[in-house]
Amino acid sequence: AGSPAPASPRPGLPDDPDLLLMQAGVQMRKVRSKNWKKLRYFRLQDDGMTVWHSRQIGWRAKPSSAVSISDVETVREGHESELLRSLADEFPLEQGFTVVFHGRRSNLDLVANSAEEAQIWMRGLQVLVDVVTSMDRQERLDQPGWLSDWFQRGDKNQDGRMTFREVQRLLHLMNVEMDQEYAFQLFQAADKSQSGTLEGEEFVEFYKALTKRAEVEELFENFSADGQKLTLLEFVDFLREEQKEGDRAPDLALELIDRHEPSDSGKRRHVLSMDGFLSYLCSKDGDIFNPACRPIYQDMTQPLSHYYINSSHNTYLVGDQLCGQSSLEGYIRALKRGCRCVEVDVWDGPNGEPIVYHGHTLTSRILFQDVVATVAQYAFQTSDYPVILSLENHCSLEQQEVMAHHLTEILGEQLLSTTLDGLLPIELPSPEELRRKILLKGKKSRTLEEDLEEEEEEPEQELELEAQSELEPEPQELSPRSKDKKEKKSKPMLCPSLSALVVYLKNVPFRNFTHSREHYRFYEISSFSENKAKSLVKEAGNEFVRHNTWQLSRVYPSGLRTDSSNYNPQELWNAGCQMGPSVAMNVQTAGLEMDICDGLFRQNGGCGYVLKPDFLCDTQSSFHPERPTSPFKAQTLLIQVISGQQLPKLDNTKEGSIVDPLVKVEIIGVRPDTTRQETSYVENNGFNPYWGQTLCFRVLVPELALVRFVVEDYDWKSRNDLIGQYTLPWTCMQQGYRHIHLLSRDGTSLHPASIFVHICIQE
Incomplete structure (x- = not known):
């Protein structure tokens, strides 16, 4: 009661009556177990990208938690939830629904006040999920709604205007400690109306100034003759020299300009502006993960x-x-x-x-x-x-x-x-x-x-x-x-x-490799305990490799892992175990x-x-996972860790705390290749830290190597110091200037948090 009428959905969102009703807010029960069922107030924010929920009721309720639509995978009906089915005597199933998240984050089970209300939220959430799914990463970053979320978090008195004091608070929320005089200069430059506050487009201008990427601008200017644009030939040179695109660079350049250049005139003239260049680098095209490895690209006709x-x-x-x-x-x-x-x-x-x-x-x-x-x-x-x-x-x-x-x-x-x-x-x-x-x-x-x-x-x-x-x-x-x-x-x-x-x-049952070879058939499978399998890798690594070329192996974890913790699977993958690790x-x-x-x-x-x-599929393989030798072609990996963007805080409840981020790079492969290095830390800046440091790795068996990037807080007192991470196979890594879009501990996206690197692989 007393809530103002919801605003129209922001530009880019469907004109959907369900979304308007969701913006008005409603009380629903949040269910965690048969004994934990709490009333909470849920409301879709005006940005259309965030659902806030609170213990309080009403338009002015302060959020206790938030759900980002980009983290939502799908929405399920009540009868599909075990938990809600167990409460069917208490709540009709048609009033319940489940919000399912990407990664390993727990589901959110909700019970609305009526079946009609549940349908409104299910339909509306699915509409928003479909909108986000169709967006490119950079499109999501450019959406006014994402900025609107920051604006509402910074606008403490919720009057639609932001004073400089509120901007200072916002900078802490955004994980950046900035010189007060410089911040005030940006604030004044954005305040076109000279009202002493930022509204609407003024805040957008302030944000653009805040997020200016000097390292990307420098890279752009290195290849641009006039510093204003990249001609087609200049962009082709960049793709060949830095991104290692080779003969496909001319055709690829045309595709990328058409995909990322924001101006129609630029597309017609086949030139790329600074905005288009940044869009390319932040998109899937500029991602560290090779897009050629995303679809099914391997031979699927082998045993x-x-x-x-x-x-x-x-x-x-x-x-x-x-x-x-x-x-x-x-x-x-x-x-x-x-x-x-x-x-x-x-x-x-x-x-x-x-x-x-x-x-x-x-x-x-x-x-x-x-x-x-x-x-x-x-x-x-x-x-x-x-x-x-x-x-x-x-x-x-x-x-x-x-x-x-x-x-x-x-x-x-x-x-x-x-x-x-x-x-x-x-x-x-x-x-x-x-x-x-x-x-x-x-x-x-x-x-x-x-x-x-x-x-x-x-x-x-x-x-x-x-x-x-x-x-x-x-x-x-x-x-x-x-x-x-x-x-x-x-x-x-x-x-x-x-x-x-x-x-x-x-x-x-497994007795020994000789027994398996003489008495077992290809369709028979043996199970190994975690410790037994690791011992076999060390004692008879080559025999284990050959065994796994014709028969499947399963490795189960130690029963002492009562907390369901996992063990590192790489050691067993190195021996060719398929189902085990x-x-x-x-x-x-x-x-x-x-x-x-x-x-x-x-x-x-x-x-x-x-x-x-191939060397793990050859029945006559000479490969030993503990002592790999030729004919492997060792490679050198040079990773220049350049900068980070909008790294989240570890503890959002402490407005004044700012992280001191550093980047660890780990190589996970055969034992001689497994190592890690790290950058120094940047003090008090999670918003746009700059490292500019190069790490060097020599890897003997790149075919088995994974590369893991971890961003941590230097504060050794923190018990939960991981800010974000990303892991990929060596063979799927793209060279050149690349963005790494970070994931949380549970595997969900930390968009728009990323780090910017330069990758070079040498034989």
């Missing part, structure tokens, strides 16, 4: 064993593995971020229905049939390439029958239940051959040859006896609560109908290890499969 496979371990957990919550959301997140192997840990449940949870712990339970239904729905939303269900089967025969029924009935044609052509293959099929297929990895009572050769089905009892006598349990990670000794010794019976669904991924990725846990995993699988369309280097 599965030739690929790293993006996967997750304990997929059902969204917390720690002792007492965390088991949730379908874990499977949704994993599949939507490109995971192609998810773990299903199945146990006997009540009412004859198998359940999924981390055995012998206090983690919550979910129904196996719900997990299968979720996989069926989300398996191929991000990638068409095959999904592997890593089945940890602890069920009785009766409930195994139920499992087999759910798998066949729910997955239908998606489930691969026989070889592709009904014939015995000689090697694993390729991702291309298995498009849109779901494969089961688990225990199997017979060989694939016996399955295909047997014309008449054996009596069920005989198969059960065979399963009991031949099967050995797959190695399990140790549970913090030790299992009963009798249970450890018992060998489970295997249901024939479930066994028959395992085709190319039969679990077998990535399947052990607890995707709910942020940190260095997840950054590495995300960095590797950022390429190849994010399809979840990355082709290993």
